[in-house]
Amino acid sequence: MSIINIKDVQIKTLAERIVLAIREIAGPGPAALHEPSFAGNEWLYLKECLDSTFVSSVGKFVDRFESDLAMFTGAKYAISVVNGTAALHIALKLAGVKANDEVLIPALTFVASANAVTYCNAIPHFVDSENETLGVNVSKLRDYLISHTEQRAGCCINLTSGRVIRALVPTHVFGHPADLDGLLAIAHDFNINLIEDAAESLGSYYHDQHTGTFGLLGVLSFNGNKTITTGGGGAILTNNLALARHAKHLTTTAKLPHLWEYYHDEIGYNYRLPNLNAALGCAQLEQLPSILSAKRELFIKYQNVFAKIEGITLMAEPAQSYSNYWLQTLLLDSNLIVKRDEILQATNDSGYMTRPAWILLNKLESFKQYPRMNLETALLLSKCLINIPSSPGLNKNNG
Template sequence: MYKSIQDILPNQVVEAIRSVAGDEVAALHEPSFDGNEWLYLKQCLDSTFVSSVGKFVDRFEKDLSKFTGAKHVVAVVNGTSALHIALKLAGVKAGDEVLIPALTFIATANAVTYCNAIPHFVDSEIGTLGVDAIKLRNYLIDYTDQRSGLCINRYTGRVIRALVPMHTFGHPVDIDGLLRVASDFNIAMIEDAAESLGSYYHGKHTGTFGILGTLSFNGNKTITTGGGGAILTNDADLACRAKHLTTTAKLAHLWEFSHDEVGYNYRMPNLNAALGCAQLERLPFKLAAKRALYERYQNAFAKVAGIKLMAEPSKCHSNYWLQTLLLDSENSNMRDSILKATNDAGFMTRPAWTLMHELAPYKECPRMDLSMAQTLAKCLINIPSSAGLVVDQL
């Protein structure tokens, strides 16, 4: 009996994944601990410095600075807190609007609301899965005015203070285009590089282009500190202020507890940093493994019609954090059947996030036309992406 693509494609995707990942159950992205993790954790415990003061916190910040090229790094408890503080340092105030992609993880929007500001959702492009700089420029021309060096939303009267592009699944966004938009419209740019440690745009590490950038080291990221994040900046004053705000705004003194403003208990504990130092030592190997995994998936899916594997943008070097399938638009109605078939086969897959403007807390937020983000949300599938899937074959 003739079988349609609706019958064939889910099975083809399962077999393509199996040809790369093998027959065992495969998680979407799990951490690997194959370096000095146990050694450094024991050293940390033996020192008794397990909270936010200790040599591993300082070392982790220095090692991250060296790896990313950012002049200053401040380690914090997670990527959301990093973005919260970065927004405050960029001058975001209560009642401001902040441009963020509708296609992102909810932490991007939540960090904006922590500042009592309003997320303003913008569209993405298919080549990078990140903010569409050309479409954004045209939108701002039509919907904003410049007054006293500020970008004003013509319809709400609010200041659009910042733009937060996110490097989706590790693929660098069109940074040059977005920097030009930010400059031309007097908007601060902060990079949400939570997913892109080890990704480069035209030879420079992501998170180092805007006035500030942020990273995440959650358990599912390329390297993990359990929970953790970091603020990146080339501005010494901003770095100093970031460290002050994330250490409860406590003034240095041998015994007095004096705080000069509302601060946040956001500093990364030494235990987490010890894990991070060991993970960072193995990062080049993990990145090589993830690139090898991409190449094997690319070969496997080259034979599957109606679907393609996302590749790094031109002149960029992606960390390939999550390997991502993009269904042809005419096959978007098959997304859920593919998700079911793969998960039933023991291969953890997932769709992209629910678009931000569709979530209950953010339904009333301002937004531009989001047609591409809406298309992408129906067509994207993340597949097993752990570096460990190929580590034994390298």
């Protein structure tokens, strides 16, 4: 006779209860992780582009989208580009990142962060995360920099490699603002430029100020799975006029204005956002307040059902923050980590798209050789996080 382990029975019941909890909110399914909502002027604005024939990088919607973004976020300037990775690439260049410089980025983030650093021929330097925000662990990073760096001629020097640490790029993970007070203090104290990766946090605020507007520069993404979408697309935010002008210049192939001649005064990039995509973005921005409201209501509904399940915590916005709740996130108690994949299998088999956090960047073959601090918290978080269906339409359809 086989012996049944009561813990296995309980864990199996847990997976089933998670499926039922999601079903209670998302309906019978299937349910995507995050799909766009087109309920406004998208068709009207796209038709206007087609009728006018301005479908590429010239057209009124590009200027309007940038103006609307600046107004919504409170940034003085917004420069639209083809995607969030391009935005970060240019932001790094504007912040002075050069070949062989190091850039501090969290190990727990999307691979685009490390990719953009390498586009500058610079070195990703991976740092740890914290449980409260899922963002950079400020106190641990400060201690690490105190013991591993020194100041020379106004630059932060890595004592091990001898390289300049030029920038710090924190991510507002899943839309939850990182500890910006602490990050700004580190940037100031160690002479490091702060570039916010706000790709996931459009509509998120820290002390009532929009994310992406605290550092020297910030970047946004409008990929198809983001809070609003332009199909593909991104933006650079800054309050510095000179940087804004240079960003626009670099992302439009560094061409000097002229009626007919093509003269480019530096190496530029064809990162312009087409008018078609900007038109979609304008319509999406008009709906952003209602989308954010629906996502917050969805969080409250999920919070109510998951509060009844032991061993599961629904990630809530950090203190002093207002999150857009881009992706609703479950955190498993440490004793349940071994069953994470079982939960992922059960939910996906039931038609509810769920996914774990990213594999830590330092574990990817392309980045194994790069410097890193102790990453124990990021490693634990990568094993215990599960994103669940988060589309704003779930709240509308199953309220």
